[in-house]
Amino acid sequence: MLKTEGLGYWYQDKSDPLFQDINLTFEVGQSYAILGHSGTGKTTFLSLIAGLDKPKAGDILLDDRSLKKIGLTTYRRHDVSIVFQAYNLFTYMSPLNNLLTAMAITGAEHAGDKHFALRTLNDLGINEDLATRNVQHLSGGQQQRVAIARTMACDAQLVVADEPTGNLDEDNTKEVIAQFQKIAHDRQKCVIIVTHEPDVAAQCDHQYRLENKQFTQLA
Amino acid sequence: MNFFKRAWLNVWAKKGRSVLLILVSSAILMFVLAGLLIRSAAVKATDQAKADVGATVTLSANRQAAFKKMQSSSSSTSKSSRPKMTLTPVKLSDATKISQLSNVKSTNVTSSTTVNAKSYDVVSTSTGMGSSNGGGPGGMKSSASTGDTQIDGVTATSLTTAFSNSQSKITKGRGITAADKNTHNVVIEKDLASQNDLTVGDTITVKETAGDKAKVKLKIVGIYKASSTSTSTSPMSADPANTMYTSYTMANTFKGSKYANTADSVTFNVSNPAKVSSVKQAGRQLINTSKYALSTDDASYQTVKASMANVKSFANKIVWLVAIAGTIILALIVILMIRERRFEIGVLLSLGEARWKIMAQFFTEMLMVIVVAVAIAGAGGKFVGDQLGSQLVSQSTTTQITATSSTGQPGGSGMHGGTGGPGSTGTTTSAKAVDTNLDISVSAVDLAELGGFGLAITFLSIMIASGGILRLEPKKVLIS
Ligand SMILES: Nc1ncnc2c1ncn2[C@@H]1O[C@H](COP(=O)(O)OP(=O)(O)OP(=O)(O)O)[C@@H](O)[C@H]1O
Ligand SMILES: [Mg+2]
Numbered sequence: 001m002l003k004t005e006g007l008g009y010w011y012q013d014k015s016d017p018l019f020q021d022i023n024l025t026f027e028v029g030q031s032y033a034i035l036g037h038s039g040t041g042k043t044t045f046l047s048l049i050a051g052l053d054k055p056k057a058g059d060i061l062l063d064d065r066s067l068k069k070i071g072l073t074t075y076r077r078h079d080v081s082i083v084f085q086a087y088n089l090f091t092y093m094s095p096l097n098n099l100l101t102a103m104a105i106t107g108a109e110h111a112g113d114k115h116f117a118l119r120t121l122n123d124l125g126i127n128e129d130l131a132t133r134n135v136q137h138l139s140g141g142q143q144q145r146v147a148i149a150r151t152m153a154c155d156a157q158l159v160v161a162d163e164p165t166g167n168l169d170e171d172n173t174k175e176v177i178a179q180f181q182k183i184a185h186d187r188q189k190c191v192i193i194v195t196h197e198p199d200v201a202a203q204c205d206h207q208y209r210l211e212n213k214q215f216t217q218l219a
Numbered sequence: 220m221n222f223f224k225r226a227w228l229n230v231w232a233k234k235g236r237s238v239l240l241i242l243v244s245s246a247i248l249m250f251v252l253a254g255l256l257i258r259s260a261a262v263k264a265t266d267q268a269k270a271d272v273g274a275t276v277t278l279s280a281n282r283q284a285a286f287k288k289m290q291s292s293s294s295s296t297s298k299s300s301r302p303k304m305t306l307t308p309v310k311l312s313d314a315t316k317i318s319q320l321s322n323v324k325s326t327n328v329t330s331s332t333t334v335n336a337k338s339y340d341v342v343s344t345s346t347g348m349g350s351s352n353g354g355g356p357g358g359m360k361s362s363a364s365t366g367d368t369q370i371d372g373v374t375a376t377s378l379t380t381a382f383s384n385s386q387s388k389i390t391k392g393r394g395i396t397a398a399d400k401n402t403h404n405v406v407i408e409k410d411l412a413s414q415n416d417l418t419v420g421d422t423i424t425v426k427e428t429a430g431d432k433a434k435v436k437l438k439i440v441g442i443y444k445a446s447s448t449s450t451s452t453s454p455m456s457a458d459p460a461n462t463m464y465t466s467y468t469m470a471n472t473f474k475g476s477k478y479a480n481t482a483d484s485v486t487f488n489v490s491n492p493a494k495v496s497s498v499k500q501a502g503r504q505l506i507n508t509s510k511y512a513l514s515t516d517d518a519s520y521q522t523v524k525a526s527m528a529n530v531k532s533f534a535n536k537i538v539w540l541v542a543i544a545g546t547i548i549l550a551l552i553v554i555l556m557i558r559e560r561r562f563e564i565g566v567l568l569s570l571g572e573a574r575w576k577i578m579a580q581f582f583t584e585m586l587m588v589i590v591v592a593v594a595i596a597g598a599g600g601k602f603v604g605d606q607l608g609s610q611l612v613s614q615s616t617t618t619q620i621t622a623t624s625s626t627g628q629p630g631g632s633g634m635h636g637g638t639g640g641p642g643s644t645g646t647t648t649s650a651k652a653v654d655t656n657l658d659i660s661v662s663a664v665d666l667a668e669l670g671g672f673g674l675a676i677t678f679l680s681i682m683i684a685s686g687g688i689l690r691l692e693p694k695k696v697l698i699s
Contacts (some may be wrong), residue, residue, distance in 0.1 A: 052569060052694040076693075077571025088566045090225075092232035104221040105570045134232070 001063055001190055002026040002049070002158060008057030009044055018044055019213045020057065028157055031184040031191040033201035035218075036210035042194045043162055045210065049192060050082050050160045051075040062158075077106050081151035083161035087143040089135045095121055095146040096131045099153045106154045117153055124149045124179060141172030148179050152187065159183055161193045165200055177203050222576050226583035236556075237588060243552065244592035245599065247545035247676070252600030252661070252669050254537035259665060261531040265524055273324070274492035274517030276499050278314055279484035280306040281512040307510045308481035316505045317487060317513075322498050324490040327378035328482045330470040333366035337434055338424035339415040341367045342408075342460040366428040369462040372470025376406060376443070378488070379464075392419035392441030399440070399466040406441040410460035418442070430475045437465065492520035542672055550680035553581065557687040561695070568693035577688050582681045589673040596669065601661050 008020035018041030026032055036042050047053045048060060051072045060067045067075050082088070089098050099117040103110060110116040121131045124145040130138060135146060144164060151159045161180065165173040177200055184191040184205070193204060201207045207218040230237045285306050311328065318326040373379055376394035381387040395406055405423070412418065421439050426432055445459040471478040487502075489495050495517045502513045557564070567577055 047694040050569065053692070073571050073573065075571070076569060082569050086562075088562070088569070090228075090563060090566065092229050097228060101221065101225060102570050104224075105567070105572045 001028050003061045003064075004049075004058065005061060006058035007045075007048065007055050007060065009041065009048060009053075010056055014056075017056070017213060019210065019215070022058070022215055024208070024215060026158075026190050026192060028190045029184060029188045030206060031180060031193065031204040032206045032208065033204035034192065034194045034208050034210060034215075035196070035198070035201050038196075040210045042210055046160050046162050046192070046194050049158075050080050052082075079156055080158045080160060081106075081154050081156040083144075083147045083151055083159065083164045085163040085166045087140070087147050087167075089143060089146055089150075091134075091136050093135060094132050095126055095135050095138065095149070098135060098146060099150055102150045103153050106156065108154045110153065120149045120153045121146065123152075125175075140167050141169070141175070144168060144172070144176055145179070148176065148183075152183060157189055159189050159191045161191070163195055164193060165195065165197065173197070173200065180204075222580035223583055226580045226587065229580075230584050230587050240552065240585075240588045241591050241595070244545075244549065244589055244673070245595040247541065247548065248589075248592050248596035248669060248673055249600045249603055250541040251538055251545065251672050252596050252665065253603040254534045254541060255665050255668055255672075256534075256600060256661065258531055258534035258538065259662070261527045261534060264530075265527040274489050274495045274515065274520045276317075276323075276487045276489060276495060276502060277484050277514050277516065278309050278317060278487070278502070278506065278511060279514070280309065281508065281510055282306065283512070284509050308478060308483065309485055309511060311480045311482060311485075313506050313511065314482065314485040317485070317498075317502045320487075320498055320501050322489050322491055322494040324488045325378055326374065327486045327488070328372075328374045328467040329379075329484050329486065330372035330467040330474070330478070330482045332370050332372070332470050332473045333428055334368050334370055334425040334435075334473055335366040335428060336368050337426045338422075339411070339417065342410050342414055342458045366426075367461065368425060370470050370473060371462055371464050372467035372482075373464055374400075374467060376441075376464050378486070381445075382443075386446045387443050388446075389441050390444045392439070394441055394443070395464050395466055401468045402466060403435065403437050403469060404440040404465065405437040405469075406443055406464040407439055408460040408462060409442055409444045410458075411463075412439075412442050414460075425473075427473050429473065435473070437463075437469075489517075492517045495520075538672075542676060546676045546679045546683075549585070549676055550683035553585065553680050553684035554687060557581070557684055561687075561691060564688060564691055565693045565695065568691070574689055578681060578685050581684075581688070582677065585677045585681060586674075589677050593666070593670050593673050597661055597666050600669070 002025070004022050004024045007022040007024075008017050010017035022045075034042050034045070044053075048055050051067055054068075054072070062070060062075065062079055070079070089095070090101060093101065096114070096117055099120065100112070100114065102108075103117065104112065118128055118131055122128070126138075126142060126145060126149065130142060135143060138146065144167070148164070159180070164180070165176055168176060180191050180193060181203065183189050191204075193200070195201055208215045209218055308330075314326060314328065317323065371379075373395055375396045376382050376387075376389070377396075379387075382389075382394065389406070390409055392406070395404065407417065407423075415423075417423065417439060419439055419441060423437050423439065424434055425437060426434050443464070445462070467482055471481060487498065489498050495515045499513045499515050506513070564577055568574070
């Protein structure tokens with residue numbers, strides 16, 4: 001469903017791009033892990049996929065339509081959902097309101113449906129008591145699960161995550177990855193995760209390594 | 220609208236910050252309101268001053284025309300005796316016509332003359348002027364010799380400037396009123412009364428200076444006190460204690476039968492000083508302008524108006540300065556707030572929220588703050604306005620008094636003919652204007668205007684700060 005065609009990006013020096021001529025395809029119902037050393041450009045790549053920035057070279061196609069055509073704001077609103085390392089929740093709201101806000105902005109099918117939001121949170125182990133207090137009063141693992149619940153409550157087909165387990169302990173990491181797998185397999189979404197941890201990557205359906213400006217698929 | 224809800228959640232969740240913002244905004248708006256209040260009070264006070272100080276149009280003989288006539292006659296008949304300036308007394312029928320014009324509030328007929336004391340002794344002054352007083356410059360008395368007692372014939376004492384300015388005050392009995400027409404009632408000065416052991420109800424006898432020099436009995440109905448300052452206003456006259464007030468009909472009787480139904484001058488009080496010139500204009504149509512002239516005196520109104528205009532422009536400056544400073548302060552606060560909330564803005568952008576809706580959220584948040592601030596400022600602005608207002612008025616009144624004392628004297632007396640009595644002309648001082656206080660009260664209009672300013676300040680500060688939202692790249696949030 002998502003394709004990169006000759007994708008390239010650089011910050012200042014055109015002759016020294018972070019990556020160039022990248023041709024990859026991501027499908028729904030699958031999970032992808034992107035590994036690589038620090039500073040190789042994983043986050044930069046993800047920001048292009050998430051529609052947060054424009055490619056310097058090449059193009060990204062969603063169901064054969066260029067993101068330029070779709071428009072980045074529309075693309076972000078309807079087609080992609082992002083989970084960040086730093087949870088990225090609205091700190092002045094409860095988990096419930098975080099979900100309702102995201103659903104309202106993205107115009108999700110269940111927008112405004114409080115019970116749906118509570119159920120989604122409950123599926124991820126956030127009970128109603130936790131769901132209605134301020135989000136800052138939740139643990140890191142709980143907050144990350146709220147962020148994941150947010151992507152599940154919205155209708156976007158593509159879920160991208162930048163080191164979603166970076167701040168989590170072993171148990172929470174396992175739990176979160178299991179949830180991502182569920183999103184990919186049960187909800188038929190396309191999940192792309194950037195991670196440092198080989199264990200996390202191993203649980204995904206496909207693994208890529210960004211090295212020497214190129215993505216190589218690992219066996 | 221989702222951003223409304225977000226705005227509310229934010230304002231509610233960050234109570235401390237919201238309270239702080241409310242306090243800052245209240246302080247700014249309080250000064251704006253103080254300015255607005257002083258401005259509207261100045262407008263009100265000017266209206267009040269119009270009614271209070273009033274202005275007059277005076278009908279008297281046309282001295283200029285008479286003077287010209289005298290000159291031409293003296294040049295043509297150069298060998299004849301010393302030329303005489305003849306001033307035609309004002310006809311009361313003319314005055315009646317003018318008094319019926321719109322905006323004329325009241326009419327005071329003035330007719331002055333002198334008589335000689337018969338049953339009492341005049342108060343003599345140490346200045347040695349004795350009885351040589353001329354009853355004021357250019358008096359319009361009969362050509363006969365002058366007496367030692369000044370008679371100011373009026374319609375009512377309360378209508379004279381001396382009494383309306385409180386320079387002279389009735390201390391016993393009552394003043395002359397319109398009802399005293401055709402009576403022998405008189406109001407005498409306190410010093411004269413005590414020197415001669417006279418009191419209300421007593422009768423005095425005077426001797427006419429004109430015609431058959433008949434003896435006339437006058438009945439004392441009131442005693443007044445002339446303020447000491449009024450002496451200086453009529454340097455030509457003797458001790459002010461020797462001035463008596465009678466009805467103008469009595470004064471005319473002293474002057475002689477041909478003076479019946481005439482007056483030296485007639486003063487019309489105009490209810491709205493702004494209409495003085497139109498009254499004068501209309502009045503000129505009704506009189507023979509070669510013989511009579513209409514002069515206006517709205518000097519004190521003009522001074523009050525000028526000083527209130529000063530207050531008003533000062534208040535305007537306060538309003539705008541504070542509004543601009545407030546906008547800058549709030550804009551800076553919003554800029555800081557937006558910087559601090561870059562992360563949140565990034566998340567909103569990553570969710571695909573439109574930038575204008577993010578700005579709308581910030582605007583709504585500030586609006587909630589401003590609404591409360593307007594209410595607080597509305598309550599507190601009166602206090603600030605009161606303080607500032609009284610400060611301003613005491614200043615402006617001082618300038619008023621100095622202004623009038625320097626312009627008032629020469630201005631007023633010119634056309635007023637022979638009414639040389641104490642303070643009856645000339646010093647149309649701002650005694651009334653001194654009472655003019657800025658009445659500070661918060662009206663619905665003030666609050667609406669304040670709300671308008673609050674809205675504008677909020678809107679502008681968000682616009683100024685919005686660059687931060689518009690430029691923010693959502694990717695930065697991801698990478699940091
Ligand atoms: N705004 C920027 N301007 C210039 N250079 C940048 C900018 N953002 C990132 N870089 C550089 O681009 C390179 C790639 O950054 P990126 O954040 O994509 O790496 P990463 O693979 O995500 O690293 P990490 O594993 O540490 O998160 C880094 O060398 C970084 O210094
Ligand atoms: Mg990174």
